Amino acid sequence: MNLIEELRWRGMVQDIMPGTEEQLLKEMTTAYVGFDPTADSLHIGSLVPILLLVHLQRAGHKPLALVGGATGMVGDPSFKAEERRMLDLDTLARNQAGIKAQLERFLDFDPSKPNAAEMVNNFDWFRDISFLDFIRDVGKHITVNYMMAKDSVKRRIEGDSGMSFTEFTYQLIQGYDFYHLYTAKNCKLQMGGSDQWGNIVTGTELVRRKANGEAFAFTCPLMKKADGTKFGKTEKGNVWLDARLTSPYTFYQFWFNAADADAENYIRIFTLLDKAEIEELIATHRQTPEQRLLQKRLAKEITIFVHSEKDYEFAVKASELLFRNDTADVLQSLTESQLLDVMDGVPQVEVNAADLSAGKDIVTFLADTAILPSKSEARKMVQNGGISINKLKVEGIEKVVDTTLLLNQKYILIQRGKKNYYLVTVK
RNA sequence: GGGCAGGUUCCAGAGUGGCCAAAUGGGGCGGACUGUAAAUCCGCUGUUUCGACUUCAUAGGUUCGAAUCCUAUCCUGCCCA
Numbered sequence: 001m002n003l004i005e006e007l008r009w010r011g012m013v014q015d016i017m018p019g020t021e022e023q024l025l026k027e028m029t030t031a032y033v034g035f036d037p038t039a040d041s042l043h044i045g046s047l048v049p050i051l052l053l054v055h056l057q058r059a060g061h062k063p064l065a066l067v068g069g070a071t072g073m074v075g076d077p078s079f080k081a082e083e084r085r086m087l088d089l090d091t092l093a094r095n096q097a098g099i100k101a102q103l104e105r106f107l108d109f110d111p112s113k114p115n116a117a118e119m120v121n122n123f124d125w126f127r128d129i130s131f132l133d134f135i136r137d138v139g140k141h142i143t144v145n146y147m148m149a150k151d152s153v154k155r156r157i158e159g160d161s162g163m164s165f166t167e168f169t170y171q172l173i174q175g176y177d178f179y180h181l182y183t184a185k186n187c188k189l190q191m192g193g194s195d196q197w198g199n200i201v202t203g204t205e206l207v208r209r210k211a212n213g214e215a216f217a218f219t220c221p222l223m224k225k226a227d228g229t230k231f232g233k234t235e236k237g238n239v240w241l242d243a244r245l246t247s248p249y250t251f252y253q254f255w256f257n258a259a260d261a262d263a264e265n266y267i268r269i270f271t272l273l274d275k276a277e278i279e280e281l282i283a284t285h286r287q288t289p290e291q292r293l294l295q296k297r298l299a300k301e302i303t304i305f306v307h308s309e310k311d312y313e314f315a316v317k318a319s320e321l322l323f324r325n326d327t328a329d330v331l332q333s334l335t336e337s338q339l340l341d342v343m344d345g346v347p348q349v350e351v352n353a354a355d356l357s358a359g360k361d362i363v364t365f366l367a368d369t370a371i372l373p374s375k376s377e378a379r380k381m382v383q384n385g386g387i388s389i390n391k392l393k394v395e396g397i398e399k400v401v402d403t404t405l406l407l408n409q410k411y412i413l414i415q416r417g418k419k420n421y422y423l424v425t426v427k
Numbered sequence: 428g429g430g431c432a433g434g435u436u437c438c439a440g441a442g443u444g445g446c447c448a449a450a451u452g453g454g455g456c457g458g459a460c461u462g463u464a465a466a467u468c469c470g471c472u473g474u475u476u477c478g479a480c481u482u483c484a485u486a487g488g489u490u491c492g493a494a495u496c497c498u499a500u501c502c503u504g505c506c507c508a
Contacts, residue, residue, distance in 0.1 A: 162503065259464060290462040323463050377456090380471055386457040417457060 003059040004218075009275060010268040012052065014194040016218035017204065023188060023216050024061065028115060031056055031189035032064035032181055034122075034174065034196075037072040038087070040098030041242035044254070045231065047270060047306075048220055050106050052191045053117070054272070057107060062115040064187055065103045067096045069123025071174055077167040078152035078195045096121060102241055106305075118185075122177045125184075138176050141209045142202060147171060150198035171202045178203025182215055194219040223269075225262050241306055248307045249346065252315035253419070255299035256292070260285070263294040271301040318342045322421055328391040336408040343413075343423045350427045359402035362387065362394055371414055371422050381416065388415035 004021045007013050023029055033049040035042065042050070053063040072092050087095070100119055107117035148157060150171065156163035178200070181187035190200045200217045207215040223231035239254045240246040246254075258266055264282050267273065273281075285294035303312040321330065321342050334342070349369045360368070366378035366387065379397055381387055387394045389405055390413050405412050412424040 253463080257463065260462095261465090289464080292462065292464080295464090319463080374474065375476095376474065377472085381457065384457045384470060385459095386471095419463065 003055060003061070006059070007052070007055060007218075007220075011265060012048070012055075012220045012269055014219045014221040015197050017201075017216050019214070020189065020216040020218050024059070028061055029189055030062040030064060030181075030185055030187040031191055032066050032120075032178075032187050033191050034066040034068050034071065034177065035099055035103070036068050036076065037092055037095035037099055039238075039240075040095045041240045041245050042099055042102050043238040043240045043246075045223065045238075047241070047302075048223060049192060050103070051270065052220060053107055056191075057115060057117060058272075060115055063107055063117045064181065064185065065107065065117065065119050066177060066181070067099055067119065067121045068174075069093075069096050069121045070126035071122060071170065071177070072096075073123075074166055074170050074173055076170050076174075076199070077156050077163055078170075078198065079155060096123075098242070120181070120185075122173075122180075125180050126173070126176075134172075134176075138172055138179075138206065138210070141206060142172060142175070146205075147202070150202075152195065152198035171199045174199040175202035175206045178215060179206040179210055182207045182213055183211055188214070189216045189218075191217070192219055193222050195222055225259065243307060243311070247344075247346070248303060248311035249315045249318050249344070251307065252299045252303045252312065253319065255302055256295050256319065258295050258298060260289050260294070263298055267294060267298045267301075271298065271305075273301065314341070314344050318344065318346070322346075331391055331407065331413065334407070336410075339408060339411060343421075346421045346423050349414075349422050349424045351424055353426050356401065356406075356426055357403050359400045361397065362399040362401055363397050365401045366414075369414075369422070369424060371416060386417050389413070391415065 001009070002021070003024050004013065004016070031053075033053055035046060035049070053065060057063045069092060072087060072095070073089075103117075103119065109117045109119075147153070147168065152171075153163065153168065156167070174196075178187070178190050190203055192200055197217075197219050200219065204215040204217055207213045225231050238246075239251060243251075255266070255270075263285070267278055267281065271278075281294055281297055285291075299315075300312055303315060324330075331339075349371065351365075351369060355368075362382055363375050363378045366372045366381070367375045372378040372381055382394055382397050382399070385393060389399075389401070390407060401412070406426065407413065410426045412426075414422040414424055416422070
């Protein structure tokens with residue numbers, strides 16, 4: 001299977017420019033994907049473009065990862081209802097560094113290889129371009145009519161919040177990136193999410209008009225969930241690749257909880273397992289969906305890919321303890337190191353020994369420890385039966401939290417809802 | 428620059444002087460059921476020492492009383508120039 005066939009089978013090709021497949025078969029091709037420095041870590045939404053680069057490199061081509069230092073200063077309006085808030089320069093610099101460090105993990109940057117991955121930052125070439133130069137050299141080639149016709153900006157043009165000129169410029173800036181990489185690094189292909197199609201095509205257009213060259217592109221469908229909700233979010237927000245922002249346990253749980261219909265797509269997109277193995281897994285899963293074999297395998301593969309084998313094992317161990325039903329007794333019998341092992345990655349909360357020996361009512365306790373944001377929410381949660389201590393449900397708001405509840409003389413396990421755990425440690 | 432229409436709680440969107448912490452829908456959270464699923468059903472969804480307190484773009488004002496009326500400012504959309 002060639003690269004495009006492989007990606008097609010995995011469901012990773014949405015739009016493709018004619019000639020792209022031929023180009024990839026003809027020679028080692030340099031291709032790039034852009035990453036937005038909106039945070040100092042990538043999240044699992046970025047995993048799809050990362051995997052595009054991984055597949056590309058495995059197929060013998062040369063991947064470029066572009067960090068959008070310049071584009072991040074402007075903000076991509078594509079399909080967004082409202083303008084994004086601007087990031088200050090320090091934040092951007094920090095974010096770029098964080099993202100760069102993460103990408104290094106997934107791609108082979110060994111310079112001795114002909115198709116070594118490279119990292120580029122578009123701030124490096126935009127820094128020295130003046131506004132006048134830009135509008136004369138680049139703006140001349142693209143009409144406003146062309147730019148406005150893009151679906152990606154339609155929502156903003158027709159909507160009721162407007163679009164600033166800054167944002168409107170975005171597609172030209174991104175388009176120029178492609179032109180620059182084409183001339184500087186012989187980069188002939190851009191990939192990205194399908195929401196980037198408009199921006200990408202502006203780039204190929206610039207390459208054609210300004211450099212009289214031919215550039216190619218394809219996009220990958222945006223991740224969607226079968227129930228139509230947004231991919232990549234949990235109750236707590238984004239699922240990040242950085243273990244400090246999303247623990248490996250939470251990360252593992254995210255994939256483990258994938259709906260059946262989604263898991264079949266995810267395993268093709270997010271793992272590098274081959275076709276035969278994936279088809280077999282799916283077939284088995286359809287027969288016994290309640291065993292969640294597909295989700296387990298999916299979660300395993302990605303957790304190891306993004307974190308490590310060790311992190312994966314912890315996550316499994318913790319999941320078993322936290323989700324088995326009869327574990328109130330087991331919990332009591334754990335030694336301190338066993339407990340800490342399993343709770344690795346569960347948010348930890350500290351509390352004063354003095355406070356606890358005096359005893360605190362459950363509502364105050366939950367609010368003080370910030371497990372719930374306010375007393376009224378804490379009260380409602382307890383009254384709804386949403387709080388458990390050491391795997392035992394709290395029956396009413398009269399419940400007092402004191403030292404009698406301590407596990408190993410220093411821990412209390414608080415559970416909010418079914419899936420949210422907090423380990424309270426006495427200081 | 429001119430005219431018109433707007434800015435309401437997470438979102439959409441009611442409310443045009445007291446009955447408004449503010450309808451309804453969505454989303455979110457919790458519970459039951461389950462496969463740590465989907466669907467369904469139920470509860471909650473500004474804060475609180477439960478007496479109150481702070482909210483309806485911002486700042487002033489009228490009134491016993493304002494999200495609702497007045498003035499100024501900021502922002503957005505549409506139309507005209």
